[in-house]
Amino acid sequence: MKPVKSSPPSWLAELTQITGPDQTLSSLPELWAYARDRLPYATYMVRDGNLPARLPSAVACPADVDELRRVIELSRREKIPLIPFGAGSGVLGGTLPMDHELVVDLKRMNQVIELNTLDGTVTVQSGMNGGQFEAWLNERGYSCGHLPQSLHISTVGGWAACRGAGQNSTRYGKIEDIVLGLAALLPDGRELRVRPVARRAVGPSLKDLMVGSEGAFGIITELTLRVWKLPEARHSVVLGFETLKTGLDALRQIMQAELRPAVVRLYDAAESAPRGASVGIGEGRPFLAILEFCGSPRMAALERDLAMEIVAAHGGVQLGDEPYEHWCAHRYESYSPQWQSKDYFMDTIEVTAPWSALPALHARIAREMQSLFPGIHFGTHWSHVYPEGACQYMTLRLPPMERSEGLRLHRAAWHLTLTACLDLGGTISHHHGVGVFRNPWLREELGTGLELLQGVKDYLDPDNLFVPGKLALRAREGAVNLEHIHHE
């Protein structure tokens, strides 16, 4: 379906009174820009001028919490569905308008409120750009430790709303470990405040009702996060392993030995070859790994040395540092534009599984991908590791073909991957979230748990106005159903 201008909504004038004419958007080109996020399916559509789902009805850019509250009050009174929007970097369609929602762009709420160096915390408005936030901290000698590939294309509020992970999560934790407290506006306009304290025993975590809710339960306006002093020392190690199993075993034992590498990346053969060619990967040791230890010089060196003892016991050998340096130089860039702009069907899928399941999970998915489409590019790395298991991050790429066939194969690739994950005891997302694209498999994973989430949603948002139809929650009648589209 092509983008076509429709009549302005009846409430547009009132919305304009709230956020101002310069901060209220309703022209067709502006709405077109908000009709996609970074869901690859959306890219496959918009690159040919097709709507992924619907246009938003309008876009509002509130300056502060008071304006946001008034927008929410209007939404409630006029029954306007809405979607909070940070930087639109999500890859699961979480901000796609499915039913002409009002998009609420939060990027004007972009200030650091307080850095508390005694407590080691920072409080920030949710619309601040992630790269600008980290740079602000670095200038003062601190880091928040959350450094996703999307650092510069995402907002702090988006990190929390989507329960994201940074590339240093093995040491600093995912965002749910870094967020201490928050403020959010609920669908009825009330403010929820969770005090920023280290730990609590005051019932189930209300913080986690918001962290990962993808906006369906409320709009996060403010976050208090842990911060750390910038490390004095960094020690990197580039490794080659003979087999995938010895590489995975070494990582598992490093984590179970209670070491805390900041960066851990192990690549399968397909991903190792291009990254490790300069250091001889492929000559008997086709599996590349990168580790980084940081902190005080003595501690970082000690952790590196202890890890290297484990690596040596698994036949790993140390290689030159070039792959690490290349990764550092490009860690915030995406390889996708060169492919997506030339009609390839590229996507990434990340899951979490126990160590005991990972080898079989990788082997099964790789085998089924080749059966689905011989010659498909399929590469995997493990880059967020824990004592109990790891995130398996997979990249797939299909060549240019008729769009209907590309979409069918793309959908089938997702299905075989997440089916294997669920069969082998994993969870269908480590950090990209659910959005709208993972709805079918989330229903299977959560089972009764989804009924609980729907109950919470129905209590908080009885008119189903906040981000409807995402997170496998009930869609609005008449909304676009991407599951139907995929099966056509």
Next chain:
Amino acid sequence: MNERELMRFCACCPNPCRRDVPASLARQVESETPSALALIALAVIDGHLPYDADARAALSRTEAAHACKAACPYGYDIAGAVDSLNARLSAGAAA
């Protein structure tokens, strides 16, 4: 890379240069980031969006994108390319 290929590449790029949009700009609008401008421009070039007053206005809001030029990992000047496209189409429309 011709104009259309450039717009298509940038429209498919996840906008890493947006980090240089000054936080102090009064408008922090998605449709004014480089990748979004490229998406609008591509739709205009391909005839999926009409080149009318709305498109002309949207493509003229390049202040934020100009601030991002140095941060493009690929060295492209998307704001400049959008300005050129808009000037050419505007002149064509007036002729």
